[in-house]
Amino acid sequence: MTDASSLKALENIPVPKLDRVDLVTVKLPFVAPFGTSVHVWTDKEAMLMRLESGGVTAWSECVSDPDPFYFYETNGTARHIIKDFLLPLVEPGKTLGGLAAEFLHVRGHGMAKATIENGLLILVALQRGVPLHELLGFPARKIMSGLSIGLKESPAALLAAVEHAVERGYHRVKMKVKKGQDIEWVRAVRERHPKLRLMVDANGDYSLADTDHLRRLDEFDLMMVEQPLSYSDIYEHSLLQKKMTTAICLDESIHSLADAAAAVALGACRIVNIKQGRVGGLLESVRIAAFCAAHGIDVWSGGMDETGIGRAVNIHLQTADGFTLPGDTSETSNYFDEDIAVPPVVLEAGGWIGIPAGPGLGVEVVPDRILKRAIRWERIR
Numbered sequence: 001m002t003d004a005s006s007l008k009a010l011e012n013i014p015v016p017k018l019d020r021v022d023l024v025t026v027k028l029p030f031v032a033p034f035g036t037s038v039h040v041w042t043d044k045e046a047m048l049m050r051l052e053s054g055g056v057t058a059w060s061e062c063v064s065d066p067d068p069f070y071f072y073e074t075n076g077t078a079r080h081i082i083k084d085f086l087l088p089l090v091e092p093g094k095t096l097g098g099l100a101a102e103f104l105h106v107r108g109h110g111m112a113k114a115t116i117e118n119g120l121l122i123l124v125a126l127q128r129g130v131p132l133h134e135l136l137g138f139p140a141r142k143i144m145s146g147l148s149i150g151l152k153e154s155p156a157a158l159l160a161a162v163e164h165a166v167e168r169g170y171h172r173v174k175m176k177v178k179k180g181q182d183i184e185w186v187r188a189v190r191e192r193h194p195k196l197r198l199m200v201d202a203n204g205d206y207s208l209a210d211t212d213h214l215r216r217l218d219e220f221d222l223m224m225v226e227q228p229l230s231y232s233d234i235y236e237h238s239l240l241q242k243k244m245t246t247a248i249c250l251d252e253s254i255h256s257l258a259d260a261a262a263a264v265a266l267g268a269c270r271i272v273n274i275k276q277g278r279v280g281g282l283l284e285s286v287r288i289a290a291f292c293a294a295h296g297i298d299v300w301s302g303g304m305d306e307t308g309i310g311r312a313v314n315i316h317l318q319t320a321d322g323f324t325l326p327g328d329t330s331e332t333s334n335y336f337d338e339d340i341a342v343p344p345v346v347l348e349a350g351g352w353i354g355i356p357a358g359p360g361l362g363v364e365v366v367p368d369r370i371l372k373r374a375i376r377w378e379r380i381r
């Protein structure tokens with residue numbers, strides 16, 4: 001169980017001395033465009049952080065995009081905040097908890113903060129020779145899988161993608177929706193798959209004026225509707241939740257434990273999507289999951305179509321208490337023909353995902369692939 005003492009132990013971990021720090025931006029083509037109500041992405045441009053300490057090398061991934069269409073942070077703002085404000089605070093003699101407290105002086109920018117905090121945790125796990133989940137205090141367990149299907153050009157293409165997910169054995173399927181591409185598309189999937197654990201994600205495309213329209217989703221026995229209203233709203237979701245039987249899940253609106261607490265107090269959602277980057281890192285994620293567990297709120301791990309580095313972080317995080325629902329953790333092949341880390345995520349029998357074996361993340365960056373995909377490399381310490 002996540003109790004105050006296990007979090008204290010994490011917060012008391014000493015900050016290691018960093019000999020060298022690099023930011024490496026890689027660009028990986030997606031196997032297919034990923035469409036949402038806010039943007040269509042055709043590749044993953046990920047800013048990776050490489051930390052070197054006493055001969056040990058750790059990699060972490062900033063989950064921002066190059067653009068501010070899903071979230072206000074971008075790879076450009078994260079680079080600026082990391083270089084000019086956060087990294088200068090990273091010095092031995094501090095603890096991870098102390099560092100996180102100093103990071104609060106910088107308002108927001110959770111994805112930038114998470115890149116450093118996660119990198120330090122991965123580095124410490126490697127130095128101690130233990131898997132990341134063990135350092136976090138959670139025993140190994142198999143992780144549930146979930147696929148996020150982007151907006152498709154036709155219902156037939158959507159049904160084909162859902163069919164593929166069912167064949168692979170995914171534990172649940174999420175489909176993106178937007179105004180004008182919702183009710184009938186959900187109906188088509190539901191009619192073909194009456195028992196499928198199905199949910200929708202609107203990425204904030206609707207407003208309260210659409211309440212009657214959104215209520216039509218109630219007939220499809222969905223697990224939840226994710227972020228139906230504005231990306232920054234909590235209050236109006238509480239009004240909508242009272243009018244819908246389908247559970248609301250908040251994604252974009254939750255930047256911290258305080259946001260999650262406000263959402264729960266208001267009844268704005270019954271489920272929370274924790275994206276470790278969006279909330280500032282693994283420690284805040286563990287806190288939110290523990291808080292939600294104590295309040296009867298289900299939690300799952302969101303994804304940012306990460307490379308193998310961020311994908312592995314999300315897998316380790318899901319060993320934490322409170323992650324009761326399948327997250328957006330899919331096979332590597334859903335996004336990339338060739339990732340920069342190995343081994344790729346592949347579903348095991350029954351749709352389960354095993355934790356990569358070995359110390360740290362248990363995945364290894366392939367230097368040749370980094371060189372092949374790097375579009376920018378900058379030493380910042």
Ligand code: OSB
Binds near residue numbers: 251302303330
């Ligand atoms: O809203 O959850 C979202 C991807 C990029 C930005 C926002 C979202 C998503 C996803 C994909 O839904 C999740 C994944 O497969 O990693």
Ligand code: MG
Binds near residue numbers: 201226251252
């Ligand atoms: Mg979402």
